[in-house]
Amino acid sequence: MPSMLVVGSVAFDTLHFATESHPRVLGGSAVYAAIAGAHFAPVQLVGVVGRDFPDSAIHLLRSRNVDLGGLEVVDGETFHWEGRYSDDLSSRQTIRTDLNVFADFRPKIPDAYRDTPYVMLGNIDPTLQLEVLEQIRAPKLVIADTMNLWIDIKNDALRELVRRIDLLILNDEEAMQLTGHKNLIKAARNLQDMGPDTVIIKKGEHGALLFEGADVFAVPALPLEAVADPTGAGDTFAGALLGYVAKQDSVDGATLRRAVVYGSTLASYCVEGVSTHRLVTVDTAALQTRFEQFRKLTTF
């Protein structure tokens, strides 16, 4: 089965919720995406951590089918983010961001990874995402995630990146910000004109829209009564999506639609637990059950 490559952050998160706090739990875009993708296909991870990164986290990732040959361990401390969620989990505020060793991260793709066909450029500086692209030989599908920060401060690099990838994933606010269109259809068509054949706009609790060529697919979010921790849901979505594509070794429209539903499925599990706790306990049967729940939710 083809592998997928994930490049992104590996981090500790300190999370504060209304009634409890979780200091220094495992996080980072590459971690969430890798664990999610590895439910479907072998994953190669490229990232950087400090000497303080614990063996337990290494073992956890390895046990999940994640190849860490691209994880640099360097002198210094691991990226640490601390934030507080609003009581209803609909927004969050950063308390502090210690980039630490991540500040000097220059992704080096091991030679053994350069022919990997499915590539996820997690949400990092678009200049670095472009550097990764230069090191990849013949990808079948490159997907990239981004955030409002890069739209603000690295707009040119981001546009250059968008021009060169196959699938852009972003949320509704970012799509509006990057294109100036409040109408999401117009925004998506504009983004497709910038380069990628495929654009996915995430709408949080309202689900996601997939634009593939002229085609549109809409999937709702699974209605959940209890959300524990929204951290990493977007990275999980992207990772699972790419993992499913790798497993099928296909980028046709029907595969992409199902990939979006598997992305939503993993994301729905992700938010049920703090950090990656639920993501690592869910098994194939549970995945399949929830995939079928999406079918039941949407069939008429």
Place this chain on the structure above:
Amino acid sequence: MPSMLVVGSVAFDTLHFATESHPRVLGGSAVYAAIAGAHFAPVQLVGVVGRDFPDSAIHLLRSRNVDLGGLEVVDGETFHWEGRYSDDLSSRQTIRTDLNVFADFRPKIPDAYRDTPYVMLGNIDPTLQLEVLEQIRAPKLVIADTMNLWIDIKNDALRELVRRIDLLILNDEEAMQLTGHKNLIKAARNLQDMGPDTVIIKKGEHGALLFEGADVFAVPALPLEAVADPTGAGDTFAGALLGYVAKQDSVDGATLRRAVVYGSTLASYCVEGVSTHRLVTVDTAALQTRFEQFRKLTTF
């Protein structure tokens, strides 16, 4: 085929958009719902207008299969609402509301309508909605629409109404306001506990959620690039939904799911034209085409 009964407002709307204005066009919850429902089943309308209500509007409604035996014409002027939409049509501001003859509206259901099995209580004072209920003999399905105003100023009457109907339709903000729950699943379950077996929460451009017993169905809105006038979309949704139910003469889960999609279908046409212009020109073939577009949009 069984008929459906609609009780609500019949009005003139003066609509201001970014680049144009439309003075005194046909509007009102009962008008939108009746025209939408009449695409599927015979409709009986109960409402009130003044002597200024033009023959052309009467002819239009009659030509659409709407029975006006319950439309009172009284001395005075017809209800008139004037408002201005924001440039992106996402919000609107009332400039003036002249209730006119609608201020003294006390719905009288003609004897010939009292056995009508499918009843829509359009968005009017819940005290009046309750008065209509008293005049109905053996309905198979009563649906009611409401708005934030009644949640604020007629909360007790609204709760009494909710206790006695089968299907409540409201938007996400109203659901949160009425229940105090920000989570829409919790809000819907709470509303079901108040009385109705079925609750539909409308989410505007994000579609709608149908809660029927323990079952949940989610339908996205059809992605539209060009919206001309959002007025009446909610009434159109409800009217078409009930019209389809009447046509099928069934309230089972599968019928309700399709009814929600037909409601969304008509609503998507409604917003493409100003006032009821698009709603009266769409034919059965176009309806069916767009219904299938919803299937294509959501199938995986």
